[in-house]
Amino acid sequence: MNHFDVIIIGGGPAGMQAAIRLGNFNYKTLIIEKEKSIGGKLTQWDKLFPDFYSAEELLQNLTRQLNENVSILTEQEVKDIENTSENEWTVKTADGQYSSKALLIASGYDFFNAKRKEEFGYGIYPNVITSVELEAMIKNGKITTLDGRIPQKIAYLQCVGSRDEKVGNHYCSINCCICAVKQSIEVKELLPDVEQYCFYMDLRMAGQHYEELYRTSQEKYHVQFIRGRISEAASTFDNRIQIKAENTLLSTPLKLTVDLFVLMVGMEASETTRFISQKFNISNEYGFLQSKQRYCSDNETEIKGLFLAGTCKRPMTIPKSLKDGDAAANAIFDYLKNR
Amino acid sequence: MELKKRFWNEYQKEIADDHYFYARSCIRQSFNPGAEAMFLNIMKDNLHKDIIDEANQHTCTGIGYHTDIVPFYTTATIMARLFSLMTEAGYKNYVPSCVTSFGLYVEVLETWKHDPETLEKTREYLYKACKREFELPENIAHSSDIIYKFRNELKKQMKYQLINKHTGQPLRGVEHVGCHYAKVFPAFGEGGAEFPYVLAGLIESWGGEVIDYPERRHCCGFGFRNYLVLTNRSYSVSNTYKKLESMEPYQPDFILTNCPGCNMFLDRWQYTIAETQHKTYDAEGKGIPVLSHEELAALLLGYDPWKIGLQMHQVQCESLMDKIGIAYNPDEKYADINGNQLTPPDKPDFLKI
Structure with missing residues (x-):
C-alpha cells in the first residue's frame, strides 16, 4: 500500500518524535529516510549535553515507541514532491511513489563544510x-x-x-x-x-x-x-x-x-531542505524552511497540508527538535480532523 | 582520516593572452634592476608576446598611500593617468610589476566599480590636472600571474630544472607571496589568499618541491611603516626573523617571491640577522637565496645570471646555481656593461662575520 495519512521526510529526532505521536493518533504514517537507518545526526553523537545522556539510549527509546502504524523506508532519497489539486501529496523516490493527505518535512541540517x-x-x-x-x-x-x-x-x-x-x-x-x-x-x-x-x-x-x-x-x-x-x-x-x-x-x-x-x-540547511525550500518557495535567507508564523503556527506553512519540524527551519538542540516534532504532530492532527 | 594530498588551491582567474601594458615597480628598478628587464625579455623573446614598456610612466603612489601620506583621490587620479597612458597606447590588459601596485590597482578599480561616483570624480580630477582621459583596463594581472599562465610553455624552453644535480632530488623552495597580491582581494589571486598557487605552481611545474611552514602566510616584514619609520625597523627585521626561524627546519634551497618589497627584505635582512644574531639559515653560512618569479624563470631558461642581476642580491645565488648545475663565469660577476671589472665587495658570499 502506497497511500498514507502522513508522509514524513526525514527520520531524525524531530521526524521520529512526530511519527510516534501520529502513530499513537492512529494515522498511517511513512518515514522516508535517505540514510541506511533512522536517527539522523543523533547516530553520530555519543553523549548529549548537558547531562551526558546516551545518544544511543535516546535513539532506542524513540525507536521502541514507534508503533505498527508507522512504516519506515531507508536509503530512499526524495526525487520529487507534488501537491495535487485535492490537497494530496505525492512523494517520488528512486524506488517508488507514495501519497498522503499531509506532508511533514523534517529534513534537518548538514554540518558546515x-x-x-x-x-x-x-x-x-x-x-x-x-x-x-x-x-x-x-x-x-x-x-x-x-x-x-x-x-x-x-x-x-x-x-x-x-x-x-x-x-x-x-x-x-x-x-x-x-x-x-x-x-x-x-x-x-x-x-x-x-x-x-x-x-x-x-x-x-x-x-x-x-x-x-x-x-x-x-x-x-x-x-x-x-x-x-x-x-x-x-x-x-x-x-x-x-x-x-x-x-x-x-x-x-x-x-x-x-x-x-x-x-x-x-549547522546549515541540508541538501533536501534546500531542495524543498526552492520547490515550494518557502526558503528563508539561509536556505532553511520558513514556517507560516513563528509564534502560533511555527509547524505550518502557507501551503495547505505542508508541515515543518526540527532543524529544517533553523538550528535547534535535540530536546527542542523533539518538542517540535510533538508540536508538528499536533498541528497535523488538527488539520486532518478538520479536513 | 585521509592524509593531506595537496596544499595549494588551483582555482584560476582570467588572465589575458597577449597585448600587455607593463607598469614598472618603483623600488625593484633600484634593488633588482635585472628582474623587470628579464620579464620583458621573456615576454618578447621566449613567449613572443606584445608588451609595451611605456617610457612616460610613473609611480602608482602605493608606498605613500599605505603610509597614509597620499590620500585616496590623489592615488586614484595618478593611477588614472597611468590608465590614460595605456588607453593612448591602444592597450587594454594591464600588468603591474609590483604586488603593492597590483593590490592598489585592484582596490581602486573595485572602489570605482562599487561606487561609480568616485570614478566620475577621478575622471574630473584627471582632466582638470592634465586634460587626459582614460578607459578602464579589461584585464589586470600581476606579472607573476603571466609567468604562471605560461609556466608550461616556458618549461619546454628551459635548459634547467629545479632538481639537485648531485642527488637527483627536487630542490625545496619556500614560496612567499606578497601580502597585497590576494590577502585584500582573494578572488584576484591565483588560488586565493590562504593557499595561493601562483608561485607554488611555478616551483612544482619546474621540477621543485614546495615547502609549507608555519609562518608561510606571515608578512615579509616590509609593512611600509615598519620599515620607512626608522624607529620601527626592528619590527620589520623581527618579522623576517620569525619567518626564517620558522622555515629553518625544512632546510629550503631557495625562497621564491613575487613582490619587490618581499624580495628585498627577505634577502637584505638575512645580512642584518647574521650581524645581530650571528645566525644564517643554511649549512654553509651563506644564507638562503631569494629570487623573484622572473629571475627564477630567466635562470632556468639559461639567461646569464649576471645579466639577470643576481650579483645585486645580498644573499649570493651561486649555491643554488651549483645545485641546479647552471653554468656561469665567476670572472664576469662584477663586470660593468662594457666588460670592465668593478671593485667587488669584500665578502659578498658570507653572511656570518
Missing part, C-alpha cells in the same frame, strides 16, 4: 578536525592525532560557519558553545594530562544547566576559555598545528601550538 574556511586548513592539515570527528573519537574511547600520538594540547574554535558574514551565515548554530564544553570534559576524562583551550567570540550558555557545565569545565577540568578569533592555522615540522589568534580581553596577539585543532562546525 569547514573546508570553506581555508585559513583553518581543514582537509589540508590532518590534525585539524571537526567537532563531529572528535565526537567519533570520543565514541570510540580513543583520541589520537593522525600519526597515533596522544595529544598533549587541544584547541577548540567556536563559530566555524556560524555568525560569519564571510560565509553568509549570520545566525548562531546554538549547539556549538555547549558542545565544546561537553566534549572538552569528555576528552579530559579520557586524557587526564591534556591541556585544552577554547577560543570563542562570546559563550552562549542559554539552556538549562549549560552555565553550570561551563563552570565545571573550568573549575574541575581546567579548560581555558580565551575570548578571541583564530586568524590562521598552519602545520609545524612535526605535524602539530600552530594557531594565531588575538586575545580580545587582553588585547594581545597569541600564538599556540597544539596537537589537535577542533573546529566547532555550525
Whole structure:
C-alpha cells in the first residue's frame, strides 16, 4: 500500500518524535529516510549535553515507541514532491511513489563544510578536525592525532560557519558553545594530562544547566576559555598545528601550538531542505524552511497540508527538535480532523 | 582520516593572452634592476608576446598611500593617468610589476566599480590636472600571474630544472607571496589568499618541491611603516626573523617571491640577522637565496645570471646555481656593461662575520 495519512521526510529526532505521536493518533504514517537507518545526526553523537545522556539510549527509546502504524523506508532519497489539486501529496523516490493527505518535512541540517574556511586548513592539515570527528573519537574511547600520538594540547574554535558574514551565515548554530564544553570534559576524562583551550567570540550558555557545565569545565577540568578569533592555522615540522589568534580581553596577539585543532562546525540547511525550500518557495535567507508564523503556527506553512519540524527551519538542540516534532504532530492532527 | 594530498588551491582567474601594458615597480628598478628587464625579455623573446614598456610612466603612489601620506583621490587620479597612458597606447590588459601596485590597482578599480561616483570624480580630477582621459583596463594581472599562465610553455624552453644535480632530488623552495597580491582581494589571486598557487605552481611545474611552514602566510616584514619609520625597523627585521626561524627546519634551497618589497627584505635582512644574531639559515653560512618569479624563470631558461642581476642580491645565488648545475663565469660577476671589472665587495658570499 502506497497511500498514507502522513508522509514524513526525514527520520531524525524531530521526524521520529512526530511519527510516534501520529502513530499513537492512529494515522498511517511513512518515514522516508535517505540514510541506511533512522536517527539522523543523533547516530553520530555519543553523549548529549548537558547531562551526558546516551545518544544511543535516546535513539532506542524513540525507536521502541514507534508503533505498527508507522512504516519506515531507508536509503530512499526524495526525487520529487507534488501537491495535487485535492490537497494530496505525492512523494517520488528512486524506488517508488507514495501519497498522503499531509506532508511533514523534517529534513534537518548538514554540518558546515569547514573546508570553506581555508585559513583553518581543514582537509589540508590532518590534525585539524571537526567537532563531529572528535565526537567519533570520543565514541570510540580513543583520541589520537593522525600519526597515533596522544595529544598533549587541544584547541577548540567556536563559530566555524556560524555568525560569519564571510560565509553568509549570520545566525548562531546554538549547539556549538555547549558542545565544546561537553566534549572538552569528555576528552579530559579520557586524557587526564591534556591541556585544552577554547577560543570563542562570546559563550552562549542559554539552556538549562549549560552555565553550570561551563563552570565545571573550568573549575574541575581546567579548560581555558580565551575570548578571541583564530586568524590562521598552519602545520609545524612535526605535524602539530600552530594557531594565531588575538586575545580580545587582553588585547594581545597569541600564538599556540597544539596537537589537535577542533573546529566547532555550525549547522546549515541540508541538501533536501534546500531542495524543498526552492520547490515550494518557502526558503528563508539561509536556505532553511520558513514556517507560516513563528509564534502560533511555527509547524505550518502557507501551503495547505505542508508541515515543518526540527532543524529544517533553523538550528535547534535535540530536546527542542523533539518538542517540535510533538508540536508538528499536533498541528497535523488538527488539520486532518478538520479536513 | 585521509592524509593531506595537496596544499595549494588551483582555482584560476582570467588572465589575458597577449597585448600587455607593463607598469614598472618603483623600488625593484633600484634593488633588482635585472628582474623587470628579464620579464620583458621573456615576454618578447621566449613567449613572443606584445608588451609595451611605456617610457612616460610613473609611480602608482602605493608606498605613500599605505603610509597614509597620499590620500585616496590623489592615488586614484595618478593611477588614472597611468590608465590614460595605456588607453593612448591602444592597450587594454594591464600588468603591474609590483604586488603593492597590483593590490592598489585592484582596490581602486573595485572602489570605482562599487561606487561609480568616485570614478566620475577621478575622471574630473584627471582632466582638470592634465586634460587626459582614460578607459578602464579589461584585464589586470600581476606579472607573476603571466609567468604562471605560461609556466608550461616556458618549461619546454628551459635548459634547467629545479632538481639537485648531485642527488637527483627536487630542490625545496619556500614560496612567499606578497601580502597585497590576494590577502585584500582573494578572488584576484591565483588560488586565493590562504593557499595561493601562483608561485607554488611555478616551483612544482619546474621540477621543485614546495615547502609549507608555519609562518608561510606571515608578512615579509616590509609593512611600509615598519620599515620607512626608522624607529620601527626592528619590527620589520623581527618579522623576517620569525619567518626564517620558522622555515629553518625544512632546510629550503631557495625562497621564491613575487613582490619587490618581499624580495628585498627577505634577502637584505638575512645580512642584518647574521650581524645581530650571528645566525644564517643554511649549512654553509651563506644564507638562503631569494629570487623573484622572473629571475627564477630567466635562470632556468639559461639567461646569464649576471645579466639577470643576481650579483645585486645580498644573499649570493651561486649555491643554488651549483645545485641546479647552471653554468656561469665567476670572472664576469662584477663586470660593468662594457666588460670592465668593478671593485667587488669584500665578502659578498658570507653572511656570518
